[in-house]
Amino acid sequence: MKKRIFAVVLALVLLLVALMLAQALLIPSRYDNREGHLLCGYEQATDAHDVIFVGDCEIYEGIVPAVLYEQYGITSYVRGSSQQTVWQSYYILEDTLKKEPDVKVVVFNVLALKYGETPREEISRMTLEDMPWSLSKLNAIRASMTKDESLASYFMPILRYHDRWSSLTAEDVKRTFAKHEDITHQGYLMQTNIVPVDPTDNRKPDALIDSALPARSMEYLEKMCALCEQYGAELVLVKAPTNSVKYYWYDEWDAQIVSYAKEKNLTYYNFVGMDEGLGLDWSRDTYDAGLHLNVYGAEKWTRYIGDLLVTNHGVQDRRGDAALDALWQERIDRYTQEKQQGEQTK
Amino acid sequence: MEQLIELLEELHPEIDYETEEGLVDNGILDSLDIVTLITDINDAFDVSIPAEEILPENFNSARALWELIERLDTV
Amino acid sequence: MNFASIEFLCFLLVLVAAYYLAPKRAQWVVLLAGSVVFYAFAGVTSCLFLLAVIVISYVSVRLIGKRQSACAAWLSEHKELPKEERKAYKNKSKKGNLVIVCVGIGVLIAALVYAKFVSGYFGIRVSGAGISFGAYALEIMGISYYTFIAVGYMLDVYREKAPVQKNFAKHALFVGFFPQLVMGPISKYSDVGEQYFVPHALEGKNLYTGAVRVAWGFFKKLVVADAIAPAVGAIVAQQRSGVYFLLLCLFYSIRIYGDFTGGIDIVLGSAEMLGIRLPENFNRPFSSKSTAEYWRRWHITMGAWFTNYIFYPLSVTKSMQKLSKWSRAHLGTAIGKRLPVYITTIVTWLATGLWHGIAWNFVVWAMLNCLVLLVSQELEPLYTKFRTKFPRLHASAPYQTFMAVRTFCLMALIRVFDCYMNVPLTFQKFFSVFTTPNWGSLFDGSVTSLGVSAASFCVIGVGILFMFGVSRLGKDRPLREKLWERPWLGSFALAALVFLVLVFGTYGLGYDASAFIYGGTFN
Numbered sequence: 001m002k003k004r005i006f007a008v009v010l011a012l013v014l015l016l017v018a019l020m021l022a023q024a025l026l027i028p029s030r031y032d033n034r035e036g037h038l039l040c041g042y043e044q045a046t047d048a049h050d051v052i053f054v055g056d057c058e059i060y061e062g063i064v065p066a067v068l069y070e071q072y073g074i075t076s077y078v079r080g081s082s083q084q085t086v087w088q089s090y091y092i093l094e095d096t097l098k099k100e101p102d103v104k105v106v107v108f109n110v111l112a113l114k115y116g117e118t119p120r121e122e123i124s125r126m127t128l129e130d131m132p133w134s135l136s137k138l139n140a141i142r143a144s145m146t147k148d149e150s151l152a153s154y155f156m157p158i159l160r161y162h163d164r165w166s167s168l169t170a171e172d173v174k175r176t177f178a179k180h181e182d183i184t185h186q187g188y189l190m191q192t193n194i195v196p197v198d199p200t201d202n203r204k205p206d207a208l209i210d211s212a213l214p215a216r217s218m219e220y221l222e223k224m225c226a227l228c229e230q231y232g233a234e235l236v237l238v239k240a241p242t243n244s245v246k247y248y249w250y251d252e253w254d255a256q257i258v259s260y261a262k263e264k265n266l267t268y269y270n271f272v273g274m275d276e277g278l279g280l281d282w283s284r285d286t287y288d289a290g291l292h293l294n295v296y297g298a299e300k301w302t303r304y305i306g307d308l309l310v311t312n313h314g315v316q317d318r319r320g321d322a323a324l325d326a327l328w329q330e331r332i333d334r335y336t337q338e339k340q341q342g343e344q345t346k
Numbered sequence: 347m348e349q350l351i352e353l354l355e356e357l358h359p360e361i362d363y364e365t366e367e368g369l370v371d372n373g374i375l376d377s378l379d380i381v382t383l384i385t386d387i388n389d390a391f392d393v394s395i396p397a398e399e400i401l402p403e404n405f406n407s408a409r410a411l412w413e414l415i416e417r418l419d420t421v
Numbered sequence: 422m423n424f425a426s427i428e429f430l431c432f433l434l435v436l437v438a439a440y441y442l443a444p445k446r447a448q449w450v451v452l453l454a455g456s457v458v459f460y461a462f463a464g465v466t467s468c469l470f471l472l473a474v475i476v477i478s479y480v481s482v483r484l485i486g487k488r489q490s491a492c493a494a495w496l497s498e499h500k501e502l503p504k505e506e507r508k509a510y511k512n513k514s515k516k517g518n519l520v521i522v523c524v525g526i527g528v529l530i531a532a533l534v535y536a537k538f539v540s541g542y543f544g545i546r547v548s549g550a551g552i553s554f555g556a557y558a559l560e561i562m563g564i565s566y567y568t569f570i571a572v573g574y575m576l577d578v579y580r581e582k583a584p585v586q587k588n589f590a591k592h593a594l595f596v597g598f599f600p601q602l603v604m605g606p607i608s609k610y611s612d613v614g615e616q617y618f619v620p621h622a623l624e625g626k627n628l629y630t631g632a633v634r635v636a637w638g639f640f641k642k643l644v645v646a647d648a649i650a651p652a653v654g655a656i657v658a659q660q661r662s663g664v665y666f667l668l669l670c671l672f673y674s675i676r677i678y679g680d681f682t683g684g685i686d687i688v689l690g691s692a693e694m695l696g697i698r699l700p701e702n703f704n705r706p707f708s709s710k711s712t713a714e715y716w717r718r719w720h721i722t723m724g725a726w727f728t729n730y731i732f733y734p735l736s737v738t739k740s741m742q743k744l745s746k747w748s749r750a751h752l753g754t755a756i757g758k759r760l761p762v763y764i765t766t767i768v769t770w771l772a773t774g775l776w777h778g779i780a781w782n783f784v785v786w787a788m789l790n791c792l793v794l795l796v797s798q799e800l801e802p803l804y805t806k807f808r809t810k811f812p813r814l815h816a817s818a819p820y821q822t823f824m825a826v827r828t829f830c831l832m833a834l835i836r837v838f839d840c841y842m843n844v845p846l847t848f849q850k851f852f853s854v855f856t857t858p859n860w861g862s863l864f865d866g867s868v869t870s871l872g873v874s875a876a877s878f879c880v881i882g883v884g885i886l887f888m889f890g891v892s893r894l895g896k897d898r899p900l901r902e903k904l905w906e907r908p909w910l911g912s913f914a915l916a917a918l919v920f921l922v923l924v925f926g927t928y929g930l931g932y933d934a935s936a937f938i939y940g941g942t943f944n
Contacts, residue, residue, distance in 0.1 A: 398580035
């Protein structure tokens with residue numbers, strides 16, 4: 001009997017070790033994908049932030065914390081990832097505020113409100129897998145799961161990625177044990193390319209099918225309001241500037257957000273079409289023909305928002321603290337260096 | 347009993363029904379034989395063997411079959 | 422709930438724990454509760470039909486039971502009456518019981534027709550039960566295994582071959598025991614009934630052999646059957662001809678074997694963990710040397726059901742006996758003897774075919790099986806002659822293998838009818854083997870264009886070798902029982918099996934590297 005118990009325990013241990021090794025090997029490395037790990041860097045950040053930005057690609061490619069500190073002394077971090085849905089933003093914010101209860105302002109980009117359900121399982125999974133384990137993560141998973149997914153596959157990712165056994169290469173083995181660095185700048189993902197808006201393109205946006213934003217995403221916006229209130233942070237809604245018929249921000253949606261903001265006594269800034277005020281030049285400030293800002297456009301938008309944060313929302317200038325200045329200077333230098341590198345390769 | 351063995355011998359004359367104990371298990375009687383046998387028994391003994399009694403243990407030997415017939419004949 | 426899923430495993434784990442923790446007297450209540458939970462996953466409407474089957478069979482069985490005891494009491498009170506009178510009384514009572522059985526079955530069929538046509542509800546929704554064969558029959562006919570269990574039980578009680586279960590909840594458990602709801606086996610009360618209600622102590626052996634059997638079922642289904650399924654689908658959907666038809670026969674046989682026997686392994690293994698032995702449904706079917714043997718080894722409980730409740734009753738009806746007498750008198754013994762049996766065989770097979778689905782391909786499938794069976798029965802004297810003339814050749818391993826391969830090929834050809842679901846097309850594709858000379862595709866790698874990669878084919882091949890080996894090693898006694906006797910080997914074998922299933926199984930969403938790149942969506 002003793003022998004049997006020993007054998008069973010040993011077999012179980014061996015099975016677990018083998019599964020963990022196989023899992024490490026089978027989970028695809030996303031470090032060669034620039035948008036593969038956008039959320040991870042925050043875990044290592046030890047300094048406090050007055051402003052937290054949450055949202056999708058429009059925010060992590062539009063807001064530059066380094067510029068905000070350099071110009072206004074605002075300490076901030078961008079908590080955004082690809083196609084980050086409202087509920088994901090909500091639970092990420094929940095995690096963030098638990099870690100930093102003293103945040104003054106939370107800025108949320110409203111584009112993701114158009115999704116009432118998770119648009120793509122794979123992209124959603126990248127966001128969820130990068131969240132550290134917490135109740136918020138579990139809730140985020142449950143809110144995000146698509147029809148054929150199983151919760152178990154988040155606890156045991158091998159259930160999701162086991163099919164990769166047939167495409168494993170020696171490269172995968174190397175990557176499994178390699179160390180990786182965060183490529184974002186406080187959550188900002190730098191894009192240095194320039195692909196101008198095509199002025200001859202006269203496509204019209206698709207007709208709007210349902211003029212109201214999905215009830216489910218509005219529900220999470222409501223929860224986000226309550227969360228900010230609980231922590232005494234001010235929630236500011238923004239819509240990033242774009243110039244494309246894809247991911248179009250419809251007037252009907254805008255009107256709904258305007259009235260929602262009024263009802264909740266929130267500030268809402270819509271930057272779509274504010275090109276003159278921002279000084280945006282769509283022939284050089286975008287890397288994908290008007291859909292997203294590149295680093296030049298992002299700097300312009302960031303400066304505008306920095307002004308607003310200081311004048312309208314009373315965000316403090318933190319410059320002058322030697323240790324903090326040094327920390328940020330390092331970040332600013334890294335940012336400037338990468339920007340210059342991008343220019344040289346052109 | 348003798349009459350029954352006569353019926354059985356009509357089907358497979360080469361078998362020694364006094365000793366054979368595995369008529370079904372050894373594949374001597376197939377479903378065709380069994381159905382024929384049931385008809386014959388019905389004629390000869392005025393006993394109808396119901397479907398539920400078509401079990402290997404009732405057909406494996408002449409003796410078992412005879413016991414079945416006797417059992418069915420009493421109430 | 423899909424058997425081949427994490428959800429089912431979790432459910433099973435909780436159930437097993439609750440079962441052995443519960444007081445021994447209440448163990449069967451845990452099983453009943455588990456069955457209710459299992460069924461609840463399939464939706465409320467499906468529960469309603471199961472409930473109807475349980476209530477109808479319960480009422481019939483109780484009525485028959487009451488009449489039987491009344492009859493027995495009358496007979497013991499009237500021992501002095503002549504035999505004929507007593508016999509007549511008993512027969513009259515039996516006739517009444519038969520009427521009850523018939524009414525019960527009639528109401529069942531009416532409920533089925535109502536469920537199917539009036540409420541538009543098709544069988545139980547075993548969403549993606551995956552178990553194609555079983556689930557298929559459910560979806561098509563809405564008749565499920567528990568209906569067969571219930572009808573068999575009604576007939577057994579009528580035949581006085583099974584006791585009357587007076588406790589409604591216990592009756593419900595017998596009819597609706599969850600593992601057999603989706604794909605059988607069709608159990609008989611005399612085999613399993615009491616097992617549910619006696620106490621079961623926790624035994625390491627049951628847990629181990631049951632778990633190995635479940636894991637092995639997962640292996641057969643996920644690593645082999647589901648992995649080859651895309652190739653089966655592709656050959657049919659793309660209407661490939663020639664050598665692909667032969668490949669289809671082979672692939673489909675592999676798929677249905679892995680799927681069905683694997684599913685049954687999960688079912689019987691789950692029951693084994695609970696200390697309950699359900700009847701075996703397969704006994705190394707692909708080792709059969711003849712079609713008749715094949716049908717004694719494949720889907721055994723279904724074959725037994727049709728033999729017991731259709732073939733024999735039909736054979737012994739008065740009209741069949743009359744026909745037998747008449748044909749023997751008028752057509753000679755040779756034909757006369759055969760005619761009634763042939764008719765009942767054909768009717769039984771027709772019923773079997775239609776049970777799988779109301780479609781022509783199932784009729785053709787059944788008739789082909791029937792034809793092969795009857796022809797080989799007619800050729801039996803020839804075989805016997807051959808056996809007696811060349812006993813050594815016949816007993817030699819190559820000849821035995823030849824017979825098994827021959828039976829496999831024959832069955833594979835007949836089975837392929839349920840792939841196409843279209844009789845003329847099946848024949849057309851069959852003849853294309855002779856008219857389309859594309860044997861080259863076997864060797865130039867074009868087989869991998871069927872949606873199964875070369876690497877997957879390798880894994881499937883190894884999986885088939887495993888299945889063959891396990892089957893051979895378990896010829897006298899299941900391999901899992903031998904493994905239990907060797908703690909080290911046994912534990913590692915189970916662990917390795919779980920590992921192989923998790924890594925090489927076909928489940929989940931599949932991995933497409935490009936889908937994980939967000940930027941790709943912008944162009």
